Amino acid sequence: MIAQLIFIIILAVAVYFFGKNVSKIRRNILLGKDTDRNDQPALRWKVMAKIALGQTKMVKRPVAAVMHFFIYIGFIIINLEVLEIMIDGIFGSHRIFSQPLGGLYGFLIGAFEILAVLVLTACIVFLCRRNVVHLKRFTGTEMTQWPKSDANYILITEILLMTAFLTMNAADYKLQLQHFGHYITAGSFPVSSLLAPLLPGSASALVITERVCWWFHIVGILCFLNYLPYSKHFHILLAFPNTYYSNLNPKGKFTNMTSVTNEVKAMLDPSFVPENTGEPGRFGAKDVTDLSWKNLMEAYTCTECGRCTSVCPANITGKLLSPRKIMMDTRDRITEIGNNIDKHGKDHQDDKSLLDNYITREELWACTSCNACVEACPVNINPLEIITEMRRYIVMEESQAPASLNNMFGNVENNGAPWKYSQADRFNWAEEQ
Amino acid sequence: MENSKSEIKIPTMAEMAAEGKEPEILFWVGCAGSFDERARKITRDICKILQHVGISYAVLGTEENCTGDPAKRAGNEFLFQMQAMMNIQVLDGYNIKKIVTGCPHCFNTIKNEYPGLGGDYEVIHHTQLIQQLINDGKLKAEGGESFKGKRITYHDPCYLGRGNDVYEAPRAALEILDTELVEMKRCKSNGLCCGAGGAQMFKEPEPGKKDINIERIADVIEAKAQVVAAACPFCMTMLTDGVKNQDKEQEIKVLDIAEITVRANGL
Numbered sequence: 271m272i273a274q275l276i277f278i279i280i281l282a283v284a285v286y287f288f289g290k291n292v293s294k295i296r297r298n299i300l301l302g303k304d305t306d307r308n309d310q311p312a313l314r315w316k317v318m319a320k321i322a323l324g325q326t327k328m329v330k331r332p333v334a335a336v337m338h339f340f341i342y343i344g345f346i347i348i349n350l351e352v353l354e355i356m357i358d359g360i361f362g363s364h365r366i367f368s369q370p371l372g373g374l375y376g377f378l379i380g381a382f383e384i385l386a387v388l389v390l391t392a393c394i395v396f397l398c399r400r401n402v403v404h405l406k407r408f409t410g411t412e413m414t415q416w417p418k419s420d421a422n423y424i425l426i427t428e429i430l431l432m433t434a435f436l437t438m439n440a441a442d443y444k445l446q447l448q449h450f451g452h453y454i455t456a457g458s459f460p461v462s463s464l465l466a467p468l469l470p471g472s473a474s475a476l477v478i479t480e481r482v483c484w485w486f487h488i489v490g491i492l493c494f495l496n497y498l499p500y501s502k503h504f505h506i507l508l509a510f511p512n513t514y515y516s517n518l519n520p521k522g523k524f525t526n527m528t529s530v531t532n533e534v535k536a537m538l539d540p541s542f543v544p545e546n547t548g549e550p551g552r553f554g555a556k557d558v559t560d561l562s563w564k565n566l567m568e569a570y571t572c573t574e575c576g577r578c579t580s581v582c583p584a585n586i587t588g589k590l591l592s593p594r595k596i597m598m599d600t601r602d603r604i605t606e607i608g609n610n611i612d613k614h615g616k617d618h619q620d621d622k623s624l625l626d627n628y629i630t631r632e633e634l635w636a637c638t639s640c641n642a643c644v645e646a647c648p649v650n651i652n653p654l655e656i657i658t659e660m661r662r663y664i665v666m667e668e669s670q671a672p673a674s675l676n677n678m679f680g681n682v683e684n685n686g687a688p689w690k691y692s693q694a695d696r697f698n699w700a701e702e703q
Numbered sequence: 704m705e706n707s708k709s710e711i712k713i714p715t716m717a718e719m720a721a722e723g724k725e726p727e728i729l730f731w732v733g734c735a736g737s738f739d740e741r742a743r744k745i746t747r748d749i750c751k752i753l754q755h756v757g758i759s760y761a762v763l764g765t766e767e768n769c770t771g772d773p774a775k776r777a778g779n780e781f782l783f784q785m786q787a788m789m790n791i792q793v794l795d796g797y798n799i800k801k802i803v804t805g806c807p808h809c810f811n812t813i814k815n816e817y818p819g820l821g822g823d824y825e826v827i828h829h830t831q832l833i834q835q836l837i838n839d840g841k842l843k844a845e846g847g848e849s850f851k852g853k854r855i856t857y858h859d860p861c862y863l864g865r866g867n868d869v870y871e872a873p874r875a876a877l878e879i880l881d882t883e884l885v886e887m888k889r890c891k892s893n894g895l896c897c898g899a900g901g902a903q904m905f906k907e908p909e910p911g912k913k914d915i916n917i918e919r920i921a922d923v924i925e926a927k928a929q930v931v932a933a934a935c936p937f938c939m940t941m942l943t944d945g946v947k948n949q950d951k952e953q954e955i956k957v958l959d960i961a962e963i964t965v966r967a968n969g970l
Binding site for chain 2: 330519520521522523524526527530531533534535537538553554581583584586587588589590591632635636637638639640641642644645658660661662663664665666671672674675677678679682683686687688689691693694695696697698699700702
């Protein structure tokens with residue numbers, strides 16, 4: 271059949287391009303430095319189950335949590351229906367699961383319809399929050415044209431897909447009632463049966479409606495699939511590995527740089543010979559390739575929800591820093607590097623870097639390292655790590671710390687305290703009774 | 704039990720070692736606790752508590768150095784590791800196993816970052832020590848100032864709370880007081896920074912609408928608290944400045960958990 275052939279071609283093309291773009295993102299992520307996140311697999315699975323699957327960090331904002339839960343559950347469960355559409359599309363069958371599943375099929379279709387309504391509701395509420403209520407969290411300097419439209423495109427697409435699904439069912443339901451052609455009685459239609467009176471009565475018009483919605487629905491899903499790698503919506507895939515590779519240490523614990531340990535040990539003990547740790551890299555991060563692959567994975571996982579920025583004390587008090595912008599800049603920069611590699615080969619330099627071209631020093635120095643952003647992220651992203659790495663570059667490679675911090679460094683080095691007091695006075699407190 | 708209010712004798716590790724003794728616990732005072740006038744009072748209060756309950760302890764005195772925390776948060780990993788390795792040498796030289804700190808920054812650094820450089824110690828913050836002593840029945844809230852009827856709120860230091868998940872210990876020290884404990888709208892894991900962490904204490908803030916400690920004091924005022932309990936010398940400075948800035952010195956007192964404990968027990 272010609273329809274089957276067209277379907278198979280569309281499916282193959284969609285899967286091919288999606289795979290190609292995902293592998294590009296994977297390559298981009300792996301441009302980051304290595305970091306070991308494979309210890310304690312049992313705990314890692316648990317964290318992933320709790321945070322990504324269980325959505326436990328979403329609940330801090332109840333309205334968003336409930337609405338997001340509808341969309342999330344809708345997305346997961348509706349995949350069963352998509353599977354049926356795929357099989358029908360390839361083999362030219364119609365509602366192939368209805369025979370083997372029997373009564374359960376009716377229940378499932380009914381459940382999908384109710385979920386579709388919940389998803390529709392959530393998308394409309396989300397659209398209103400962004401475009402009518404203008405929630406503060408969704409504004410900010412980094413929420414420029416594209417991030418704003420990205421969110422709207424996602425929501426509108428989901429509304430269209432759900433509407434097509436319900437209209438398709440309504441037409442199918444009407445055809446079933448007429449015992450028309452291969453439209454055998456299958457499924458239960460608690461929502462679409464209410465839409466049925468709005469549709470035309472003639473069988474031919476209904477068949478056209480059903481087919482148009484069917485194609486629109488599945489082709490829409492395949493297009494949406496290919497939109498993911500360009501969008502913040504990619505989190506639906508990356509949230510899982512991203513939480514699996516979470517930082518399991520206490521949030522206050524910063525990494526101890528091994529390269530520095532080797533140098534310090536050599537300074538304190540000239541006979542110390544460090545283990546060969548490969549070619550000496552940069553201290554800290556000037557560009558995204560100085561960050562770890564985990565930092566880069568986080569950048570691709572970020573949904574730009576702004577929970578980090580809305581709790582950031584620096585941002586709240588009007589300073590330039592926005593943890594969300596740190597993540598978005600990181601993603602934009604690594605994507606740019608990826609595109610350069612595709613166009614000009616892997617050794618291409620574009621004389622740009624994450625520091626200065628994307629993130630300013632003023633942003634970096636405004637951070638209090640309080641971990642509020644890390645705590646707030648629903649998928650365990652850590653903007654603080656990137657900020658710290660960039661501060662390390664500014665201080666250790668460039669010696670460009672603010673003058674007052676240089677004074678503090680000098681005091682620590684010479685007096686063993688961040689203030690200019692004599693070491694000999696350190697115990698004076700004991701004499702004041 | 705030596706319990707005289709006028710005399711506290713602070714033992715140092717050097718003296719103890721000279722006598723061939725090893726204390727049960729080292730009290731790591733920290734730079735603020737050693738040099739900042741307000742924090743020094745809290746340092747002495749922590750010593751009073753240790754002395755009161757009869758724990759054998761000592762301090763390093765002039766042998767103590769900055770842990771390197773502000774250097775590390777500002778990105779100077781070299782300086783941090785130099786400090787850390789020198790401190791580890793001193794600590795190991797005295798065979799120290801257990802440390803109590805008066806500062807969440809020292810606490811976090813020694814507990815989490817020193818092990819990777821060879822310094823393994825059991826580290827607790829002074830509020831955790833106070834909680835243990837309350838649990839063991841060694842500390843009560845008797846014999847001293849009454850906080851009855853006062854509205855007290857607690858400000859979570861980032862490096863104690865979010866940094867290390869210590870939320871309950873400081874609150875336990877307040878719960879035994881006959882007082883009204885209120886939470887600010889931003890508390891525990893949602894707590895708001897005082898503005899001093901990440902080496903901000905040592906520089907001017909970046910330009911913005913206001914300073915972070917002013918934003919935080921608004922939470923205190925909104926909670927109608929008469930006392931803000933702190934557990935960090937940097938928070939102490941920032942909160943005190945914030946209260947002054949809002950002209951609320953008469954209505955709102957900033958007190959460390961150790962100070963409140965000492966007052967409530969009349970030490």
